[in-house]
Structures are given as C-alpha cells and as structure tokens.
Amino acid sequence: xxxxxxxxxxxxxxxxxxxxxxxxxxxxxxxxxxxxxxxxxxxxxxxxxxxxxxxxxxxxxxxxxxxxxxxxxxxxxxxxxxxxxxxxxxxxxxxxxxxxxxxxxxxxxxxxxxxxxxxxxxxxxxxxxxxxxxxxxxxxxxxxxxxxxxxxxxxx
Amino acid sequence: xxxxxxxxxxxxxxxxxxxxxxxxxxxxxxxxxxxxxxxxxxxxxxxxxxxxxxxxxxxxxxxxxxxxxxxxxxxxxxxxxxxxxxxxxxxxxxxxxxxxxxxxxxxxxxxxxxxxxxxxxxxxxxxxxxxxxxxxxxxxxxxxxxxxxxxxxxxxxxxxxxxxxxxxxxxxxxxxxxxxxxxx
Numbered sequence: 445x446x447x448x449x450x451x452x453x454x455x456x457x458x459x460x461x462x463x464x465x466x467x468x469x470x471x472x473x474x475x476x477x478x479x480x481x482x483x484x485x486x487x488x489x490x491x492x493x494x495x496x497x498x499x500x501x502x503x504x505x506x507x508x509x510x511x512x513x514x515x516x517x518x519x520x521x522x523x524x525x526x527x528x529x530x531x532x533x534x535x536x537x538x539x540x541x542x543x544x545x546x547x548x549x550x551x552x553x554x555x556x557x558x559x560x561x562x563x564x565x566x567x568x569x570x571x572x573x574x575x576x577x578x579x580x581x582x583x584x585x586x587x588x589x590x591x592x593x594x595x596x597x598x599x600x
Numbered sequence: 601x602x603x604x605x606x607x608x609x610x611x612x613x614x615x616x617x618x619x620x621x622x623x624x625x626x627x628x629x630x631x632x633x634x635x636x637x638x639x640x641x642x643x644x645x646x647x648x649x650x651x652x653x654x655x656x657x658x659x660x661x662x663x664x665x666x667x668x669x670x671x672x673x674x675x676x677x678x679x680x681x682x683x684x685x686x687x688x689x690x691x692x693x694x695x696x697x698x699x700x701x702x703x704x705x706x707x708x709x710x711x712x713x714x715x716x717x718x719x720x721x722x723x724x725x726x727x728x729x730x731x732x733x734x735x736x737x738x739x740x741x742x743x744x745x746x747x748x749x750x751x752x753x754x755x756x757x758x759x760x761x762x763x764x765x766x767x768x769x770x771x772x773x774x775x776x777x778x779x780x781x782x783x784x
Contacts, residue, residue: 468601476602480670511670512602537602 446560451546452526452539454563455556457570460535466559467538470545470552475515479523484508484533505529508536514544522548607637607645608671616649623765623774628727628736630719630771643686643714643767644668650684650710658682661691663714682709689713689743689766693750697762705759708777716742718768724784727775737784738773740766748781 446454455463487507492499510533511525524544526536545556606612612635619631637645641663648671651657656677663686669676679685679695687693700708721741725748728735743766755761761777775781 464601471601478602478604478671479667480673481608482602482604510602534601541601 445557446564448543448547450564451543451560452528454560454567455539455542456528456530456535457563457566458559460532460538463538463542463559464534466555467541470550470555471514471541473517476541477513477515479511479513479525480509482508482510482512482533482537484531484536487529506531508533510536510540512537512540512544514541514548514550516550518551520548520550522550605637605639607635607640608648612645613649616645619772620646620649620765620774623772624731624763624776626731627729627774627776627779628725628732628738630773632771636770640668640671642769643712644672646712646765646767646772647672647674647684647686655683656681658685660685660695661688663688684710684712686712687714687747689715689740689747692744692746697754699754699757699760699762702760705761708760708762710763710765712765712767713743713747715740715766715768718766718771718773726782726784727779728782729779730776732779738775742768745783748783751775751781 485507486504488504489502490499491502506529507527508530509525509527512523514520514522514524522544524540524542524547526539526543528536528539530536542556542559544550545553546560615634619633623629623631633642633645635645636642643663647657651672651674653673653675656675657672658677658679658681660679664672677683679697681698683698685695685697697709697711698707700706717740719739721739721743723740723743723745725738725740726735727738747764751762751764755777758777763777764775766773766775
C-alpha cells in the first residue's frame with residue numbers, strides 16, 4: 445500500500461474532472477459533514493535569506509483546505525483532510541474525501557487506490573522528463589577549464 | 601459536494617454583520633437573525649461573523665462543542681484575556697473581562713450572553729444613552745441580574761468597559777458600554 449503522505453500529491457496529478465466524477469459517484473448516498481470550514485485563499489511563503497539570515501516573504505501562493513467526516517449508509521464513519529496549492533476548494537474537498545475513503549477502506553477504496561497508483565506513475569513520468577531536460581541542457585564547465593589551462597600554457 | 605450550512609456562507613455573515621451594526625447603533629432594539637443554523641448552537645452564527653484567527657474567544661460555561669471550535673478556527677483564551685466571551689446569562693459571572701486601556705479602550709472584551717427569550721420576561725430593563733430617544737425598555741428571560749451589577753462596575757470608568765450582545769433563539773439585542781441600564 446502506498447504511504448498516506450503520498451496520496452494527495454499523487455491524486456492531484458490526475459485531471460480534476462476525473463477525480464470529481466469518481467468522488468461524486470462514490471459518495472452519492474453518503475453523508476458528508478465538514479469538520480472545519482473548507483477554505484481557499486492565499487498562503488504566504490516565508491523564508492530566510494542567506495546573507496543576513498533575515499526572514500522575508502518570498503510571495504503568495506494559492507491554498508485550499510478541507511477536512512470532512514464521511515458516514516456511509518452502513519454506519520461506517522471516516523475522516524479525511526487535504527491541503528493543496530490550488531484555488532479550487534472543490535478540489536480540496538474531493539481530495540479530502542479520497543483520503544477518508546482510503547484511510548478507512550470505505551466502499552470503492554480499490555478504485556481510489558488505482559487512481560493513486562496512476563497518479564504516482566504520472567508524477568514519476570513528469571519527474572523523469574524533467575530530469576532528462578535538465579541533463580540535456582547541462583553545461584560541462586570542465587571543458588572551459590581545460591581551455592583556460594591550454595591558453596595559460598601557450599602564453600608561458 | 602460538501603453541504604455547508606448557509607449561516608457559514610459570506611452572504612449570511614455579511615447580513616449578520618449589518619445586523620450587529622444596527623444592534624450596536626440602536627441599543628435594546630430586538631433584531632431578527634436572518635440565518636439561523638440548523639445543526640449548530642445559535643450563538644455560532646454571531647461568533648462566525650465576528651471571529652477569525654486573529655482574535656480570541658473564551659467559553660467559560662462550555663456552550664460550544666469541540667467541533668464548533670474547529671469550525672470557528674479561532675484562538676481559545678481564558679475569559680480574563682479573551683476578545684470575545686460566550687456566556688450562559690442564567691449563570692453568575694465569576695470573572696473580570698478585559699476592559700481595555702485609556703490609550704486603547706477598544707482592546708476590551710465583547711460578551712455574547714445567551715438568554716432564554718428577548719422581548720418578554722420578568723426582567724425589565726430601562727435603557728438610556730446614545731442611540732436611544734428618551735428611554736427604551738428591554739425585556740429578557742433567563743438572565744441573572746448579577747450580570748447587570750457587574751456590567752455597571754466594569755463600565756464605571758468610561759471609555760473603559762465591555763459591550764454586551766444578548767442572543768436568544770432567533771433574535772439579538774445589544775447593550776454597548778455607552779448605554780445606562782436600570783432594572784425596573
């Protein structure tokens with residue numbers, strides 16, 4: 445089983461409509477109750493600069509969060525939560541629902557688990573592509589170094 | 601997908617805020633709440649309008665449940681230091697809220713008192729002061745008289761003091777610190 449810490453990031457790589465369609469279908473006769481108010485807004489990223497070691501705000505980013513409780517007609521109760529860098533609160537809700545489904549293995553959890561696996565492989569493919577692009581554009585400075593040494597030799 | 605009670609929506613909170621402004625402007629006026637929550641305590645509709653993560657709330661009489669606190673997303677504080685204090689008006693007050701300072705009298709507490717009924721009742725209060733022409737009568741059930749005694753003490757050094765918001769099941773009324781209250 446894939447670790448819980450990877451569920452949200454894996455699912456976020458999937459198309460939103462696909463995620464929403466699955467969660468809507470699975471939860472059609474479930475009772476969903478918010479544990480905290482689902483919200484979307486801006487987060488502030490604070491980091492330390494390296495010269496004077498002082499903190500500053502690098503910038504703002506979209507942030508949505510949801511924390512909900514699910515009750516199925518069979519009486520199963522589960523909680524799920526999600527916090528994502530996105531401005532769609534519906535996305536955070538859908539991800540929180542997936543989190544609840546997987547954590548308590550509610551009916552349909554296999555479907556969500558397959559989606560997590562699909563999301564992970566998509567994420568891995570993106571990572572490989574980025575690595576390849578980085579490798580392709582890598583500059584070999586050692587050649588410049590050799591050229592410098594060669595010039596020094598000539599001038600001497 | 602997730603059904604949120606309308607009282608948590610911006611429209612309700614804006615309407616409630618307007619209601620609170622009216623209540624503070626016309627002390628003792630009964631105002632009907634536009635949105636009454638179905639599954640939450642009635643006071644939550646006012647608290648959700650007033651509170652955010654920057655201010656603090658005390659609940660000395662335990663009127664809120666743990667899940668209500670999660671929804672409010674506000675800081676919990678002792679009643680002596682809280683910005684807002686939610687109280688059961690039938691109980692006797694046993695604390696001293698923040699009264700502000702002469703430099704910052706607004707740094708005082710607002711007390712939200714949950715009463716049984718506004719508009720009827722054995723306790724009849726005669727109100728005078730800013731926002732009231734001549735005088736006004738406020739009837740209330742389920743409020744211990746000790747709150748009014750303590751209020752007089754807390755508000756004796758104007759502009760220091762506290763503001764009261766009374767709330768029953770459907771209405772609110774306010775007693776800002778500028779209002780003089782006498783028991784008839």
